[in-house]
Amino acid sequence: MRTAPENWRPDSWKAFTAAQQPLYDDPAHVQEVIRRIRSWPPLVYPGEVKQLRRELALASERRRFILQGGDCAEKFSDCNRESITAKLKILLQMSVILCYASKRPIIKIGRIAGQYGKPRSNLTEEVRGCQIHSYRGDNINAFEPDAEARKPDPERLAQGQQIAAMTLNYIRALSAGGFADLHHPDHWNLNFLSRAPHREQYEATISSIHKAIGFVESIGYRDASSSKIDFYTSHEGLILALEEAMTSLHTDGAYYNHGAHMLWIGDRTRQVNGAHAEYFRGIENPVGIKVGPSSSPEEISELIHIINPSNEAGRIMLITRFGCEAVQDFLPAMIEQISSARQKVCWSCDPMHGNIIKTKNGIKTRDFNAILAELKRTFEIHKQLRSYLGAVHFELTGEDVTECTGGAEGITDQDLSTNYESFCDPRLNYSQSLEMAFLIAQML
Ligand code: PEP
Ligand code: CO
Numbered sequence: 001m002r003t004a005p006e007n008w009r010p011d012s013w014k015a016f017t018a019a020q021q022p023l024y025d026d027p028a029h030v031q032e033v034i035r036r037i038r039s040w041p042p043l044v045y046p047g048e049v050k051q052l053r054r055e056l057a058l059a060s061e062r063r064r065f066i067l068q069g070g071d072c073a074e075k076f077s078d079c080n081r082e083s084i085t086a087k088l089k090i091l092l093q094m095s096v097i098l099c100y101a102s103k104r105p106i107i108k109i110g111r112i113a114g115q116y117g118k119p120r121s122n123l124t125e126e127v128r129g130c131q132i133h134s135y136r137g138d139n140i141n142a143f144e145p146d147a148e149a150r151k152p153d154p155e156r157l158a159q160g161q162q163i164a165a166m167t168l169n170y171i172r173a174l175s176a177g178g179f180a181d182l183h184h185p186d187h188w189n190l191n192f193l194s195r196a197p198h199r200e201q202y203e204a205t206i207s208s209i210h211k212a213i214g215f216v217e218s219i220g221y222r223d224a225s226s227s228k229i230d231f232y233t234s235h236e237g238l239i240l241a242l243e244e245a246m247t248s249l250h251t252d253g254a255y256y257n258h259g260a261h262m263l264w265i266g267d268r269t270r271q272v273n274g275a276h277a278e279y280f281r282g283i284e285n286p287v288g289i290k291v292g293p294s295s296s297p298e299e300i301s302e303l304i305h306i307i308n309p310s311n312e313a314g315r316i317m318l319i320t321r322f323g324c325e326a327v328q329d330f331l332p333a334m335i336e337q338i339s340s341a342r343q344k345v346c347w348s349c350d351p352m353h354g355n356i357i358k359t360k361n362g363i364k365t366r367d368f369n370a371i372l373a374e375l376k377r378t379f380e381i382h383k384q385l386r387s388y389l390g391a392v393h394f395e396l397t398g399e400d401v402t403e404c405t406g407g408a409e410g411i412t413d414q415d416l417s418t419n420y421e422s423f424c425d426p427r428l429n430y431s432q433s434l435e436m437a438f439l440i441a442q443m444l
């Protein structure tokens with residue numbers, strides 16, 4: 001039997017200061033929505049959460065590699081066949097390349113089926129001379145730049161929960177029903193290859209993967225690429241009233257968040273004495289912690305101790321996001337602190353959030369080479385310090401958007417407006433994501 005930590009309840013976070021929470025006009029309405037959500041069935045089962053913890057523990061022992069990715073902010077309108085299929089497809093295809101290179105099973109975690117709430121640096125923005133609420137994710141308000149549409153609406157929380165359920169339902173169908181066949185290289189769109197600088201190496205990798213699949217099938221696994229796949233969901237655990245509503249006591253004596261397999265604490269809400277730390281210390285799910293340049297090693301170490309006092313493997317994923325310029329200044333001290341405190345973590349690199357820039361026209365973008373540079377440096381630093389990078393974390397989509405510059409397709413600042421769909425941070429598109437997987441494969 002497990003037990004919940006002392007003095008913890010799903011609502012004990014309310015006694016602490018909670019950063020980045022929406023302020024609603026009608027608290028009674030919020031309570032009514034939360035009651036409704038609480039009465040609905042869970043999205044995930046504790047057995048799946050425990051399985052992911054075991055995988056994370058194996059990843060910190062170099063026996064797994066984790067690929068986490070998806071939108072910065074999922075939109076409710078993304079809940080359709082094409083969008084879900086495209087996201088699953090790119091993650092599966094990347095995972096085949098990574099699996100081949102790392103010779104380890106790849107654990108796939110989507111930023112999907114619940115990634116609807118966003119922390120913001122600025123709570124308001126100026127539109128036509130007026131200050132209105134910033135967009136904070138479809139769970140909170142609408143993107144439309146209009147004062148009324150931007151008001152936080154509690155009904156969106158319930159809508160988000162239903163949309164997450166529909167999204168996950170289709171992911172489960174695809175995962176179990178043979179769709180994984182699409183991770184076979186025959187299904188890859190490799191048009192970008194003709195312009196890729198490492199074209200020959202990529203082609204050699206693809207041909208080796210073909211041969212490996214052919215071999216496995218020839219010795220009796222009839223369809224090596226289409227067996228059932230494991231896929232896990234994750235989102236930032238931001239809106240604590242919502243996370244509380246998705247928290248329940250399991251028969252094993254512990255509390256689980258049943259809205260996602262894994263949740264993470266954002267860089268803006270990881271205060272050691274804050275409400276997020278309090279909420280997260282009580283749930284059994286694996287917890288990601290985003291670690292940016294404003295965090296000190298001591299502070300992160302203390303936060304890990306609060307959330308994982310018995311130092312269990314598979315509980316904490318530390319997701320560093322320093323930026324390609326700053327990673328050398330911050331990561332070594334962070335690794336040294338965690339190693340000397342003997343804290344068990346799975347290290348992950350998010351090379352997206354420290355590399356956001358604005359073009360001359362004020363468009364938010366990220367350059368492919370900066371993303372790649374942070375990843376390379378992160379791999380090298382871990383290696384030098386005898387630590388292990390067990391995961392990578394991307395904002396990406398399976399569609400042909402133009403949000404990040406660079407890559408073999410050579411997207412420029414001028415191209416960004418062609419198909420910029422993100423409501424929040426810019427994502428790697430299909431080709432950029434596949435190319436990134438080939439480049440990570442070389443680092444592995
Ligand atoms: C995010 O992952 O979209 C995000 C906001 O990250 P961070 O908390 O690291 O800034
Ligand atoms: Co983001």
